[in-house]
Amino acid sequence: MKLWAGVLVLGLGVGVLGHSQETRVGASEMAVEDGPSYTADGQLKLPARYREWVYLTSGLDMSYNPKATAAGHSMFDNVFVNPAAYRAFLKTGTWPDKTVMVLENRGAESGSSINHRGQTQSSEVMGLEVHVKDASRLQGGWGFFGFDNGVSAKLIARPAECYTCHEAHAAVDTTFVQFYPTLRGVAKDKGTLSAAYLKEAGGK
Numbered sequence: 001m002k003l004w005a006g007v008l009v010l011g012l013g014v015g016v017l018g019h020s021q022e023t024r025v026g027a028s029e030m031a032v033e034d035g036p037s038y039t040a041d042g043q044l045k046l047p048a049r050y051r052e053w054v055y056l057t058s059g060l061d062m063s064y065n066p067k068a069t070a071a072g073h074s075m076f077d078n079v080f081v082n083p084a085a086y087r088a089f090l091k092t093g094t095w096p097d098k099t100v101m102v103l104e105n106r107g108a109e110s111g112s113s114i115n116h117r118g119q120t121q122s123s124e125v126m127g128l129e130v131h132v133k134d135a136s137r138l139q140g141g142w143g144f145f146g147f148d149n150g151v152s153a154k155l156i157a158r159p160a161e162c163y164t165c166h167e168a169h170a171a172v173d174t175t176f177v178q179f180y181p182t183l184r185g186v187a188k189d190k191g192t193l194s195a196a197y198l199k200e201a202g203g204k
């Protein structure tokens with residue numbers, strides 16, 4: 001009799017587990033996409049919820065995007081990375097395959113606050129560029145994508161100045177980790193700063 005009761009409890013337990021698994025699948029469908037995804041013709045889809053990814057920096061007037069600077073106004077750029085890649089970077093000091101980094105440009109606006117000297121960011125996004133690490137698709141492991149619409153973008157083909165500048169001056173694996181305050185120290189500790197960057201920075 002006792003044995004049967006045990007089986008019954010076990011049965012109930014399995015039932016509960018099964019149910020919680022279903023809930024978990026449901027939750028992962030809701031989860032923020034984490035990694036690159038492409039259209040059938042090979043364009044990168046804009047990660048729709050990149051604003052829920054890990055924030056790396058806001059640069060002011062760092063943009064090399066002519067469209068972003070043409071207005072003659074100051075421009076902020078905000079950089080985000082997918083959470084799985086961020087966690088891997090904290091462990092290793094470099095980026096895993098399927099890293100996606102988003103650079104978003106917004107105009108600097110003054111006079112919008114009671115603090116007259118201060119500058120805030122425009123609601124309008126003035127430019128969106130994405131840097132993807134995907135060894136199975138991209139020559140050299142990494143590719144750049146410039147979004148003219150908020151939907152999908154073609155790969156910027158090599159040679160292009162995006163590749164030349166990032167390969168020559170970026171501190172870790174063609175990304176500008178020297179300007180990402182939560183990651184710069186990690187790269188230094190793990191010894192992953194590139195030789196070219198160390199030479200350029202004069203040992204700093």
Ligand code: HEC
Pocket residue numbers: 057058059060062064077079101102103129130131144145146156161162163165166174175176177179180
């Ligand atoms: C002259 C150098 C230079 C050129 C050319 C350049 N970039 Fe960058 N890029 C930078 C710097 C510097 C940063 C760091 C921005 C910051 O700190 O706010 C950066 C950051 C980025 C990031 C954030 C992720 C990362 O790799 O660190 C993306 C995405 C990006 N650039 C895309 C592009 C694209 C697309 C092009 C070509 C259309 C381009 N860049 C051309 C210097 C450059």
